[in-house]
Amino acid sequence: MALNKLKLTPDNSSYSVTDGKEVVATQLDGGAARYRRDILGATSAVVVSWILGTQDYKYLRAFYKALTSSGATPFLIDLILDKPELTEHKAYFVPGSVQLTAQKGLTYWVSAQLEVYPIEMTEDDAAFAALYGELGENWETLFPPIEDEFNTLINISIPGVLV
Numbered sequence: 001m002a003l004n005k006l007k008l009t010p011d012n013s014s015y016s017v018t019d020g021k022e023v024v025a026t027q028l029d030g031g032a033a034r035y036r037r038d039i040l041g042a043t044s045a046v047v048v049s050w051i052l053g054t055q056d057y058k059y060l061r062a063f064y065k066a067l068t069s070s071g072a073t074p075f076l077i078d079l080i081l082d083k084p085e086l087t088e089h090k091a092y093f094v095p096g097s098v099q100l101t102a103q104k105g106l107t108y109w110v111s112a113q114l115e116v117y118p119i120e121m122t123e124d125d126a127a128f129a130a131l132y133g134e135l136g137e138n139w140e141t142l143f144p145p146i147e148d149e150f151n152t153l154i155n156i157s158i159p160g161v162l163v
Contacts, residue, residue, distance in 0.1 A: 003090065004067040005076040008060055010048035014111070017081060018045040020118065041118055045094070046079065049101070049111040057108040064098055071095050082119055090117040 020042025025033045052060060068075050071093035078086040097113035 003074055003076045004063070005088075006060075006063055008050055008052070008056060009078055009086065010050055012080065014047075014049035015080065016047040020044045043115045043117055044081065046081070046091070046114045046116045047111065048079075048114060049109065052108045052110060054106050054108075057110065060110060064093060068093055071098070077114070077116075079116065081116065087119055089119060091115060 020039070022037060022039050022042045023035050024038040025035050027033050050056070050060065063075075064070060067073075074090050074092050076088050077091050079089050079091075080086055081089065091114040094113040094115055097111075099111050100108060101111050102109040
């Protein structure tokens with residue numbers, strides 16, 4: 001079953017994220033706690049809000065009531081969570097959390113809490129964290145893109161040898 005996608009992006013300044021609890025801690029007598037991985041892919045609690053015009057407000061309410069059955073079925077939404085750009089996430093509306101917090105004229109302020117599934121982290125993410133940790137924020141400038149090396153080889157180096 002294909003999930004419906006909410007076409008409204010929450011306001012960037014309205015995000016509040018509590019990461020899912022994937023680690024459990026056991027407090028020990030007379031020493032540091034012991035930690036272990038408990039749940040892989042724990043969901044995060046994300047509080048979002050929108051400032052909407054009349055048509056967008058009608059769309060959000062219709063999407064919530066009809067397409068998610070008032071929060072009973074998951075949907076897709078673009079959020080900025082694990083990456084600095086909008087990324088598609090699977091989410092649920094937390095029951096009872098969708099609120100019209102203010103309405104002035106034809107402007108509507110709506111907030112909601114979402115339960116959001118994490119996106120899969122890749123080997124590239126682990127490599128980025130390692131390189132950034134070792135080389136700092138300008139690590140990318142130390143390694144020219146492969147495409148640049150290939151273009152230099154094909155367009156400059158090889159033709160120079162052939163002349």
